[in-house]
Amino acid sequence: MLPTGAAPGGRRGRGTAVRLRRGVPPGGDGGVPRGRPLAGGGATARERWAQALYAPPRRPKADPGPTTWAGRSAHDGPVTKPVVETADLTKRYSRRTAVDAVGMRIREGEIYGFLGPNGAGKTTTLRMLLGLVRPSAGTARVLGAAPGDPGTLARVGMLVEGPAFYPYLSGRDNLRVFARYARAPASRIDEVLKTVDLSDRADDRAARYSLGMKQRLGVAAALLNDPELLVLDEPTNGLDPAGTADMRDLIRDLGAGGRTVLLSSHLLGDVQQVCDRVGVIARGRLVREGTVRELRGGGSLRVVAAESEDARAVAERLYGPDRVSAREGALHLAVDAAEAPRLSRELVRADVDLHAIGWHERSLEETFFEMTASADGAER
Numbered sequence: 001m002l003p004t005g006a007a008p009g010g011r012r013g014r015g016t017a018v019r020l021r022r023g024v025p026p027g028g029d030g031g032v033p034r035g036r037p038l039a040g041g042g043a044t045a046r047e048r049w050a051q052a053l054y055a056p057p058r059r060p061k062a063d064p065g066p067t068t069w070a071g072r073s074a075h076d077g078p079v080t081k082p083v084v085e086t087a088d089l090t091k092r093y094s095r096r097t098a099v100d101a102v103g104m105r106i107r108e109g110e111i112y113g114f115l116g117p118n119g120a121g122k123t124t125t126l127r128m129l130l131g132l133v134r135p136s137a138g139t140a141r142v143l144g145a146a147p148g149d150p151g152t153l154a155r156v157g158m159l160v161e162g163p164a165f166y167p168y169l170s171g172r173d174n175l176r177v178f179a180r181y182a183r184a185p186a187s188r189i190d191e192v193l194k195t196v197d198l199s200d201r202a203d204d205r206a207a208r209y210s211l212g213m214k215q216r217l218g219v220a221a222a223l224l225n226d227p228e229l230l231v232l233d234e235p236t237n238g239l240d241p242a243g244t245a246d247m248r249d250l251i252r253d254l255g256a257g258g259r260t261v262l263l264s265s266h267l268l269g270d271v272q273q274v275c276d277r278v279g280v281i282a283r284g285r286l287v288r289e290g291t292v293r294e295l296r297g298g299g300s301l302r303v304v305a306a307e308s309e310d311a312r313a314v315a316e317r318l319y320g321p322d323r324v325s326a327r328e329g330a331l332h333l334a335v336d337a338a339e340a341p342r343l344s345r346e347l348v349r350a351d352v353d354l355h356a357i358g359w360h361e362r363s364l365e366e367t368f369f370e371m372t373a374s375a376d377g378a379e380r
């Protein structure tokens with residue numbers, strides 16, 4: 001379970017499993033739930049920390065208040081304020097810089113994809129946002145407060161580095177234990193079981209759950225307090241295609257009701273299909289932030305011809321050399337899709353054998369590799 005080092009500012013070895021998920025008490029031993037109530041002046045420091053983490057929201061859902069963020073959410077709603085905002089957020093471990101001057105903004109009500117390859121600094125960033133690791137430099141605000149603020153933690157649900165449960169208890173009984181720590185009403189248990197589609201299997205022992213069901217039970221635990229911000233770290237890790245699709249649907253649903261979701265993933269499909277906006281991190285640096293469409297950077301008219309040099313000459317004559325590039329055996333023209341008929345006619349007139357012509361949308365994968373490759377080449 002969560003080692004003592006998980007307290008704010010604590011240090012943790014890479015090999016140690018982290019249980020940041022709400023409901024598992026910090027320092028808990030994974031055994032029988034402790035009987036001593038978490039209340040009163042006699043509580044230990046660890047228990048007080050758990051109380052803060054699992055306390056019910058002290059404030060109602062955020063009042064829109066003065067708008068501090070000028071952008072618009074990817075949803076069609078009004079201008080929204082940042083739920084998470086960092087400036088120059090940095091974490092160094094000895095000589096290694098795990099997170100390097102990250103400035104990210106997550107807007108209220110959006111599903112934000114935090115995308116990066118293994119070791120890019122995603123989990124370290126999340127830990128800083130949750131107040132579990134002290135930054136070496138820079139600042140972060142989460143729901144308007146400093147990371148780790150007890151009132152804020154009560155408004156955040158988290159599933160970081162995989163869920164952990166009491167295996168001999170049923171899914172429902174696990175949630176009862178977590179609800180007690182979270183001080184969430186018992187009525188929430190059935191609600192969250194329904195949300196994650198586990199009502200039918202709620203009375204089975206957690207040990208019998210598939211990986212996908214365990215992940216969904218972890219999400220259910222994170223939802224007990226109806227959090228305003230839900231942080232999910234690699235929730236589809238290890239899931240088969242069906243489990244991955246279920247989890248994506250669930251995340252989409254969770255983000256639909258105005259809740260803000262921060263989804264960390266190295267899987268492009270997760271992010272492309274689910275997220276409103278994306279921040280791409282590589283070697284600790286946030287290399288881009290924008291909507292999936294913005295990151296993909298539009299499309300091009302793709303032309304495959306037998307005489308590609310002749311085809312290129314025709315295209316350059318029509319549109320200028322700056323709009324024509326060649327990659328992967330095709331010409332790509334930065335022109336409108338409606339140019340296809342005119343270009344085809346001109347190519348035929350120039351005796352070029354045209355094999356294919358059509359509109360090509362860049363995938364997030366293409367731009368992701370370009371962005372992360374350029375970060376790899378950068379000086380650190």
Ligand SMILES: Nc1ncnc2c1ncn2[C@@H]1O[C@H](COP(=O)(O)OP(=O)(O)OP(=O)(O)O)[C@@H](O)[C@H]1O
Pocket residue numbers: 011012013014093096097098116117118119120121122123124125266
């Ligand atoms: N406690 C630590 N001590 C030393 N180095 C660390 C520690 N935690 C993380 N790192 C290093 O910081 C870098 C970023 O790690 P981090 O776990 O944040 O990446 P990640 O993007 O979450 O990767 P993954 O997708 O593999 O989980 C890595 O080089 C990692 O080895």
